[in-house]
Structure formats: structure tokens, C-alpha cells
Amino acid sequence: MSYPYISSTLDIMNSKTDVWIIIWIVLYQSLKGSCQQQYFRLQPKDVKVQEGGEATLQCEITHLAGQVQWTKDGFALGFSPEIPGFPRYKMIGDFKNGVYNLNIINASLDDDAQFQCQVGPNGFHKPIRANANLSVICE
16 A cells, blocks of 8 residues: 655655755854954064164954054054054954954164954954064164
8 A cells, every 4th residue: 555645745845855955064164264263373572673663563463353453562553454543553463364463664672562463352252462572682
């Protein structure tokens, strides 16, 4: 004896199950990458520069989610590549790939300070910070 109603119902259930499995896989794959925490691929290191010279403090972030800024002795320099009030400072790099270096030209004794690369939180991403000292050497 054949039960066409039961057979077609099982086919529909199997196809619905297949659809839900596919949806779950797609969601899992799309969320998997976004749950990885941002971290420093390259942390800033202490730099020595002659007075009048040029220095670059490096900062590279993987899985970048938050905004990036530098601080100087705890004073936030802002998120813009052009830093207001500090015409000799500029944030340079490949921002799309997480490279946010701080470039300082014509270094002076006023630049001798502790700098910090800061990456803010975003969603599940925690904030991260890394310090480096710039030492300006008199001639």
C-alpha cells in the first residue's frame, strides 16, 4: 500500500531541513570571522631620534574593528591623519589593512614623551593599547 501524503510530507521536511542546515552554515561562516578579537600585529617600539630628525612609531592591527588614535603622555591626538595642534605629526599607513603609524618630522625636545597606540572597542571587540617611548637626543 502506498501513502503518497506521507511520502510528500517527508520530502518537504527533508528539503526544509536542508535549507536550515545551509542557512546555519552560512551564518556560522559569516559570524566566525567577526568574533575574532582585534590585536596588535606589530606593537609600537621605543625609538631614539636626533633633534631635528624624523621618527616613525609603528602600529599594526589585525581584525581591526575600533577606531585608532595615538596619545602623547596621555593626551589624545585624535582619529584624523592630520593632527590638529601638532603640524609635525601625521598618522600614516595603509588604514584599510590596519597600519596606523605615527610620523614625526623635525623632532624637538618637546616630542620626548611616551606615546600610545589605542584601538577603541566595537561590538564584541575589546579596546587594546600599546606604549612606546620616543627619546629625542640633543646634538
